[in-house]
């Protein structure tokens with residue numbers, strides 16, 4: 001695999017064959033409802049073996065039973081992404097049950113929104129004690145995704161790098177990593193943080209043959225918000241993107257090994273007919289004077305930080321770092 005270099009946006013209008021994921025082992029967190037559920041269905045329909053984990057066992061087991069009616073195509077396990085051991089069990093399941101005993105494509109999709117309560121937004125009584133925030137959104141969206149990534153790397157490295165296998169990591173982020181969403185503090189911090197995570201990881205991921213991408217849904221119809229809230233948003237002019245287009249984007253990424261280090265928005269079809277598009281804002285480009293300083297600083301970072309993501313390398317110690 002080549003190191004990440006900017007070669008322009010991915011052409012979202014290009015046709016592709018979803019069936020290229022046939023036989024691959026795919027692992028999803030948060031697969032029981034919403035975007036994750038549609039993805040599980042679409043990846044199974046394309047012939048992949050899907051292992052998915054979710055807190056919601058009732059929906060998860062029902063989905064698994066429905067998809068397995070004509071054979072063993074997917075596996076479900078109860079999994080809280082905040083729990084390392086439960087996530088490890090999900091990866092073990094994916095490896096044990098998939099045709100090649102592998103884990104090829106991993107999507108860190110489980111996430112919760114501020115409808116579950118933003119603990120930074122809460123104002124305490126200024127005359128009382130300050131209340132320690134719970135930061136559950138950080139635990140699920142950020143720490144959960146980092147656990148998923150750490151496990152994905154471990155299992156990716158157990159298998160050969162060949163045509164039959166892949167090492168593809170996809171993060172379900174959010175468009176709030178670009179657009180200010182007032183009152184959405186904890187959630188925005190996690191999704192913007194994951195965007196930064198994708199950008200830094202893409203600089204070394206090739207050293208382990210791993211590709212990493214981020215998808216940023218805007219408003220997508222799902223169980224993340226109530227039907228009443230969805231109707232209210234529609235009445236205020238919100239156009240929803242399709243969860244099927246999030247799945248299509250993930251299939252596109254999964255079937256094209258040249259896609260690495262890119263960020264795709266999932267948008268209403270009225271905006272882009274394919275329902276997804278390469279945002280193309282993650283690189284500083286030639287010919288834009290206001291980008292010059294950032295582009296040069298980026299180039300400098302790549303020159304001065306020589307750490308390689310290889311066995312026995314660790315973080316490079318030039319002897320100049322303060323102990």
Ligand SMILES: NC(=O)c1ccc[n+]([C@@H]2O[C@H](COP(=O)([O-])OP(=O)(O)OC[C@H]3O[C@@H](n4cnc5c(N)ncnc54)[C@H](O)[C@@H]3O)[C@@H](O)[C@H]2O)c1
Nearest residue numbers: 030033034035055080081110111174217219220222223224
């Ligand atoms: N729907 C949107 O408009 C929208 C917009 C931007 C980003 N997203 C992101 O898309 C992803 C999927 O969201 P969705 O809209 O499909 O929501 P959803 O609520 O419909 O589905 C999320 C799934 O994650 C599961 N989940 C929640 N906490 C979990 C945990 N601790 N461990 C394991 N599973 C857990 C839920 O049970 C549910 O099945 C999330 O990361 C979300 O932030 C959604």
